[in-house]
Amino acid sequence: MVVFASALTFFFVNLAPGGPASVMRFDVSAEQREALIHRMGLDRPVPERYVEWLAAAVRGDLGSSLLTDEPVAQRIGERLPNTLALAGSALLLSVGAGIPIGVVQALRRGRAVDHVLSLLSAVGLAVPVFWLGIVLILVFAVSLHVLPSAGVTGVASDSLGDRLAHLVLPAVALATTILPTIVRFVRSSTIEVLDEDYIRTATSKGLSPRTVITRHALRNALIPVVSAIGALVPRLLGGTVVTEAVFGWPGMGRLALEAAQGRDYPLVTGLTVVVAAIAVAASLAVDLAYTRIDPRIRLT
Amino acid sequence: MQLLPMSFRPSALILVAALAVSACTGAGQPAASGAPSAQGQPVAGGTVTIPIGADPTLNPWSPNAFVESLFINRVIFEGLTKPGKDLAPAPDLATSWTIAPDGLSWTFKLRDGVKWTDGKPFSADDVAFTFNDIVLKKELGAQNAASYAAVKSVTVVDPTTVRFDLSRKFAALASFLAYNSGIVPKHVLSADPLKTTSFNKGTPVSTGPFKVEKYTSGQSVSLVRNDSYFGPKPYLDKVVFTVVPDPNTQIAQALSGDLTIMILDNKAAVDRVKNASGLTVVSRPLVQYYWLALNQTDSRFTDVRVRQAFVHAIDRKAIIKSVELGYGQVANSPITPALKAYFDPSLSEKYPYDPPKAKELLASAGWTPGANGVLQKDGKSFQFTMDVGQRGVLEPVNALIQQDLKNVGVIADLNTMEWNAYIQKDVVRRDYTATVNWWTYPSDPDVFPYYHSSAAGKGFNIPGYQDPKLDDLLVQGQSASDLEQRKAVYKQLQAYTSETLPYLFLWYPQEIDVLSSSLQGVPELGLRDAVQYIGEWWLAKK
Numbered sequence: 001m002v003v004f005a006s007a008l009t010f011f012f013v014n015l016a017p018g019g020p021a022s023v024m025r026f027d028v029s030a031e032q033r034e035a036l037i038h039r040m041g042l043d044r045p046v047p048e049r050y051v052e053w054l055a056a057a058v059r060g061d062l063g064s065s066l067l068t069d070e071p072v073a074q075r076i077g078e079r080l081p082n083t084l085a086l087a088g089s090a091l092l093l094s095v096g097a098g099i100p101i102g103v104v105q106a107l108r109r110g111r112a113v114d115h116v117l118s119l120l121s122a123v124g125l126a127v128p129v130f131w132l133g134i135v136l137i138l139v140f141a142v143s144l145h146v147l148p149s150a151g152v153t154g155v156a157s158d159s160l161g162d163r164l165a166h167l168v169l170p171a172v173a174l175a176t177t178i179l180p181t182i183v184r185f186v187r188s189s190t191i192e193v194l195d196e197d198y199i200r201t202a203t204s205k206g207l208s209p210r211t212v213i214t215r216h217a218l219r220n221a222l223i224p225v226v227s228a229i230g231a232l233v234p235r236l237l238g239g240t241v242v243t244e245a246v247f248g249w250p251g252m253g254r255l256a257l258e259a260a261q262g263r264d265y266p267l268v269t270g271l272t273v274v275v276a277a278i279a280v281a282a283s284l285a286v287d288l289a290y291t292r293i294d295p296r297i298r299l300t
Numbered sequence: 301m302q303l304l305p306m307s308f309r310p311s312a313l314i315l316v317a318a319l320a321v322s323a324c325t326g327a328g329q330p331a332a333s334g335a336p337s338a339q340g341q342p343v344a345g346g347t348v349t350i351p352i353g354a355d356p357t358l359n360p361w362s363p364n365a366f367v368e369s370l371f372i373n374r375v376i377f378e379g380l381t382k383p384g385k386d387l388a389p390a391p392d393l394a395t396s397w398t399i400a401p402d403g404l405s406w407t408f409k410l411r412d413g414v415k416w417t418d419g420k421p422f423s424a425d426d427v428a429f430t431f432n433d434i435v436l437k438k439e440l441g442a443q444n445a446a447s448y449a450a451v452k453s454v455t456v457v458d459p460t461t462v463r464f465d466l467s468r469k470f471a472a473l474a475s476f477l478a479y480n481s482g483i484v485p486k487h488v489l490s491a492d493p494l495k496t497t498s499f500n501k502g503t504p505v506s507t508g509p510f511k512v513e514k515y516t517s518g519q520s521v522s523l524v525r526n527d528s529y530f531g532p533k534p535y536l537d538k539v540v541f542t543v544v545p546d547p548n549t550q551i552a553q554a555l556s557g558d559l560t561i562m563i564l565d566n567k568a569a570v571d572r573v574k575n576a577s578g579l580t581v582v583s584r585p586l587v588q589y590y591w592l593a594l595n596q597t598d599s600r601f602t603d604v605r606v607r608q609a610f611v612h613a614i615d616r617k618a619i620i621k622s623v624e625l626g627y628g629q630v631a632n633s634p635i636t637p638a639l640k641a642y643f644d645p646s647l648s649e650k651y652p653y654d655p656p657k658a659k660e661l662l663a664s665a666g667w668t669p670g671a672n673g674v675l676q677k678d679g680k681s682f683q684f685t686m687d688v689g690q691r692g693v694l695e696p697v698n699a700l701i702q703q704d705l706k707n708v709g710v711i712a713d714l715n716t717m718e719w720n721a722y723i724q725k726d727v728v729r730r731d732y733t734a735t736v737n738w739w740t741y742p743s744d745p746d747v748f749p750y751y752h753s754s755a756a757g758k759g760f761n762i763p764g765y766q767d768p769k770l771d772d773l774l775v776q777g778q779s780a781s782d783l784e785q786r787k788a789v790y791k792q793l794q795a796y797t798s799e800t801l802p803y804l805f806l807w808y809p810q811e812i813d814v815l816s817s818s819l820q821g822v823p824e825l826g827l828r829d830a831v832q833y834i835g836e837w838w839l840a841k842k
Contacts, residue, residue, distance in 0.1 A: 018720030019728075022363035026727060026737070028446075030758040033728065035441035036363055067364050068357070069495040078517055134548050142556040149553050150544055151519060248544045250518025258354060263720055 003054070005276040006269055010053065013260075013268045014046045020066045021262035040066055042265075053269065062273070063266035067258070072270035076252065080274065082152060083251035086243070087236050089167055090174035094182050095229065097175075102186020102225075103218065109191060121180035129239055133173045133246035140169060150248035170247040177239035178232045185228045190221040223294050230286030234279050342821060346839035347538040348560040350831075351550045355517055355543060358504045360482040361434050361442040362494050370480065372521055372541055375831050376506040377482025380408055380427065381474050382832050385823050387587070387639060387743035389474035393422070393483055393507065403469040403781060410460040415528045416485050417511045424456040429486035431464075434493045442494065446749065446760075447476050447742070450778075469779040471786060475744030483507070509534045509835040519543055535821070535838035554579060554814050560839075561819055563827050564812040565692070567625045573814050580819075584811045584826045585638035588740040589631045591803035592701065593763040595733050596756075600682070601763075607801040609661035611651040613708045618653070619700050620807050623693040627812055631805035633794035634739070634747045638808075638826075642745045642787060644794045658708045667709075675709040683711035684733040689722035697806075698736055730757060730764070736806070737762070743829075745790040748774045751802055765802035 018024050023036050037043050053063060062072035105114045141149035148154060148166050193199065194217055202216045203209075240253030252271060259267040356369035360377055380397075384390035394408040414422040431454040435445050450470040455463045464473065485505045489496055499505070503512045509531060510523035523539040542559075544550050547566050553559045555576055564570060564581070574581045592610070594601035601607065620628040629637065632647040662675055662682075670676040674683070688698045695716065702712045712734065717725065726732040739750055739760075749755055752774050753766035773793045780786040798805070811826045818840045823833050 016721070018718070018724045021366065021720065022441075024720045024723040024728070025366070026723060027760070028363070028441075028443075029760070030728075031438060032363070032441040032445055035439050039439070039441060068355070068497065068501055069364075070497050070501060075517075082518075130546070134546075134552065137549060137552045138555075142552055145556065149556050149558060150549050151542065153519070245545045246549055248519075248542070248546070248549060250516075250543070254518065254545060261720060 001280055002273055002276045006054070006057070006273050007050065009272040010050045010265070010269045011046060013263070013265055014049070016263070018263050020264065022067070024263070053266070057273070062270040065259075065264055065267045067262050067264045067267070072266050075255065075267060076270055076274055079250060079252045079255050082249060083237075083240055083244070083253060085167065086170055086174060086249060086251055087233075087240055089171035090178070090239075091229070091233075091236060093171055093175040094179040098179050098182030099186050099218075099222070099225070102183045103190055103213065103221075105183070105187040106190035106194060106221075107213075117183070121183050124176045124180040127176065129173055129177055129242045130246050132176060133170070133243060136169045136173055137247075150246075152250055170243050170249050173246070174236065174239050174243045178236055181232060182225065182229065185225045186221065189224045190217060193217045193221040196220075219293065223290070226286055226289050226293065230283050233282040234275075237275055237278065340840070342535050342836075342838040343841060344535045344838070345537055346535075347540060348536055348819065348834075348837060348839070349540045349542055349558065350827075351544040351553065351559055351562050352541050353543070353545050353547075355501070356521060356541070357500050358502075358512065358515070358521075359484065359494065359496075359500045360480050361430075361444065361484070362500055363441055363443050364500075365443050365480075368543075370828050371831050372512075372523070373480065373482055374828065375510050375523065375539065375834055376504065376508040376512060377484065378507050379477050379479075379481045379483060380410075381478040383475075383478045383743050383825070383829050385825065385833070386641070387825075387829070388641070389478045389743075392478070393427075394477075397474060399781060403471075403779065404466045406464045406466070406473055407457065408462050408464070410462065411530060412460055414507055414530045416487075416505045416507060417526055417528065418485075418488075418505045419528070420485070420487055420505075422483075422485075422507055423459045424462045425459075426483050426486045427462045428454045428456045429490065429493075430483045433486075433490070434484070440494055444480050447479070447481075469781075470746075471778050471780055472742070472744040472746035475746070476742050479742035510536075510539055513538075529835075532835060534835040536834070539834060557816070559814075560816045561822070561827065562814050564814050567623075567627060567812055570625055570627075570812055578817050580815045580817050582813050582815065582824075583627050584813055584824060584830075585636070586740070586809055586811050586826050587636050587638045587743050588738055589634060589636055589808050590697070590736065590738045590806040591631075592734065592736050592806060593732075593803050595730070596764040596766070598684070598733055600684075601734075603665045604800060605661045605665040606667070607804060608651070609658040609665070609708070610705070610710075611801065611804050612654045612661065613658035613710070614701055614704045614804070614806070615653040616807055619697055622700065623696050624807070624809055627810040628807045631808045632798040633805060634750065634797060634803075635745050635790060635794050636808045639743060639745055641783070642790045642794075644791050647794060647798050650798050655704075655708050662708065662710075669709055673709055674711055681711065682709065683713070685713045685715050686734045686736070687722060687726050687732045688714050688716040688735070689719050689726070689737065690716060691719050694736055701736065727762070730762075735762075738809075745786070745793075746774075746777055747793075748778060751797070761802075763803055765800075767800065767802070770796060770800070770802065 020040065023033050056063060065072055065075055101117060105117050108114045137149045140147040147168055152163065152166050154162050199212060199217055202212045240251055241257050244251045244254040245257060256271050259271060350371060352368040352371060354368045356372050357365045358372060359365060360373045365373060378392045380392060380394035381389040382392040393411055393414065395411050397406055397408045399406050410424055416422055431451065434440060434442050435448050436451060450466050450468050452465045452467050457463050488499060488505045502515055509526055509529045511526040513522045513524040515521050520540055520542045525534055525537060544553060550562055551569050554562055564573060570581060573579055594607060596602055616630045620626060630648060632650045635642050637643045666677045667675040667682055674681045686698055688694055698714050702714055705712050726735050741747065750760045751770060752761065753771050755761035756764040756766050773789060773796060777786060777789045777793060780789050813827050819837065820840055821836045821838050822830050
């Protein structure tokens with residue numbers, strides 16, 4: 001899977017029009033351009049370069065960035081923790097808020113609360129992240145002055161509290177890319193479960209509504225939600241590209257954008273491999289979570 | 301840490317609504333209520349924060365030293381000369397220079413007692429290394445190397461004297477040496493001059509008034525005062541360059557008081573920033589002009605009447621007003637008003653916006669209206685494609701030009717392209733018919749590389765215009781040695797290019813800088829030049 005993704009990326013990115021940013025600039029003479037292309041080895045055929053790249057990659061060497069000459073693995077390593085922190089917080093936030101909101105909507109189906117929350121999730125889906133990001137900055141950093149506007153730490157301080165304060169706005173902005181979807185999944189699957197016979201049985205046994213919901217309904221309602229979350233991880237990682245640019249967050253999303261714009265072939269390929277590996281790991285984690293919450297599924 | 305309030309306060313909601321209307325370019329009350337400009341005696345201390353769009357490469361000659369690298373490289377690396385406040389070359393690492401009578405060799409006397417930040421002495425060897433082993437080594441493809449095509453070699457005469465030997469006269473040498481031509485240390489870079497990452501992406505050894513303290517990828521580069529600097533001690537303690545890729549976030553940061561000075565690329569936000577207290581907005585001249593290139597391999601564009609007609613047809617004042625919010629002036633030659641000693645203001649009304657005149661000129665060139673109002677000649681409609689690179693103001697400008705040309709019966713189809721792909725098609729392959737772009741060049745009227753016929757087709761002569769008379773003027777400008785003689789040549793060149801229009805000149809833009817009101821001592825230059833005087837900047841106490 002990961003090798004396939006790397007091959008696809010390597011060929012596509014090399015065949016895209018343009019070239020490395022150092023070559024494709026206005027103020028570079030034809031002579032310099034030729035010298036640079038030769039020095040980067042880009043005058044050799046793409047398949048030959050891919051085989052060479054793959055041979056090194058299986059030994060753990062992802063090559064060197066064309067834009068900075070630093071090892072690709074090092075550049076990704078610097079940025080990966082920041083993206084994981086951002087995407088992880090956004091995921092926690094979405095799940096933490098999405099499940100209760102979805103359940104409330106399911107229980108109050110058709111009532112005013114349900115309609116208002118549905119409207120809000122529709123708005124949440126429609127609002128672009130870059131716009132929401134700027135609005136959040138203007139409200140909380142410029143007007144209210146309660147949270148920092150951008151970056152991962154302040155210029156002078158580097159405490160845990162400072163880092164968390166910097167994380168709040170981007171995590172909230174990023175969470176909106178998946179929160180409405182989670183809410184909808186929770187709502188519809190809870191509604192479905194509430195109509196099941198065993199819920200009626202549990203209720204008629206005289207169990208309290210709280211026990212019925214948490215012990216019986218939610219447990220079953222969450223099974224499709226977990227698989228939905230697994231499918232949302234790639235969307236979350238995609239959302240980091242814009243979120244990281246708006247909030248000056250030094251993560252992989254921004255790195256990917258710079259790498260693609262600058263046609264940094266080895267870096268784009270390396271990033272794809274890492275993101276593909278994360279997506280594969282996420283779907284594996286979902287499969288494992290299934291066995292936990294759904295006793296009907298067993299790993300064989 | 302304060303948790304997120306679950307409901308917005310009413311004032312915040314109003315702000316959000318206001319922003320929705322104003323397309324989120326920035327508004328609101330600034331938190332920093334800085335004291336209004338407190339002139340007076342400079343005081344020492346403080347940190348200045350400047351935003352940059354991406355991680356810089358700290359080596360002026362690296363092919364990866366893009367625009368975001370210029371600021372820091374100009375602060376930490378010094379050239380033999382630097383742009384004076386009048387933009388004429390002023391002494392920096394060189395204290396004086398003399399030109400041999402034949403104009404083919406220049407001798408620079410270097411400053412004595414200069415030290416690199418690692419304590420090693422700076423000498424003529426470093427200058428010779430920078431040029432002979434980096435710039436003139438063609439296989440390295442060093443950034444800016446094309447500017448030194450006339451330099452044969454650099455020779456160490458003694459530890460404080462170097463000689464540049466030239467293959468042809470090059471009157472602009474001292475000006476070019478002031479432009480992104482910092483001297484780098486031989487003892488650090490001799491093994492790999494362009495790819496030493498501990499230097500380019502770390503803490504380079506330099507000679508300027510500030511030195512790199514810490515490089516944090518994706519976040520910031522902080523500079524501290526260099527105590528072994530040869531010049532007067534700077535007032536500021538620190539200069540921090542923060543990496544903020546999104547221009548709207550940069551504006552928000554300026555409003556929240558997180559930045560001290562920045563270039564306002566999005567001029568649409570200028571009024572909102574002006575209304576913020578604690579911030580000052582200034583406009584600065586630039587050595588830059590926008591142009592429309594018409595490919596001279598297309599026979600329709602070799603007729604000068606067609607080119608002149610286009611300039612009459614394009615409402616350049618309207619373009620300046622709409623995309624630059626008035627911060628610019630109509631251009632009629634490649635010499636910008638920023639070059640005060642050379643600029644000829646008498647040409648400014650040469651091509652008024654005049655569609656009837658344009659139609660008349662086109663008719664005299666054989667283009668007459670067809671049935672649908674589109675001009676025709678020999679049964680063919682006047683229709684072509686303009687390639688549009690996605691950068692800066694190029695997209696709205698092209699749309700306006702398209703409309704103006706349509707008004708005189710010329711159909712321009714716009715082909716919008718991602719920047720990198722655009723460069724490959726239009727610049728590398730020269731596979732285009734018409735395109736708008738700009739040139740920025742060293743603070744000297746020597747525009748040889750952009751106009752000489754030897755640069756047509758592959759060099760910087762984008763339209764591929766070839767004209768022996770223009771070639772002659774360009775060479776004369778390079779050969780003239782004293783200022784008066786050069787002024788005379790470049791006055792002729794301005795008149796000649798405005799008449800023949802190798803490129804269709806559009807406008808000279810101005811830069812808008814946003815400064816914290818407490819920041820003082822910044823010279824009236826574009827920010828990329830003003831940073832070379834950062835030793836004179838100071839922060840008034842609030």
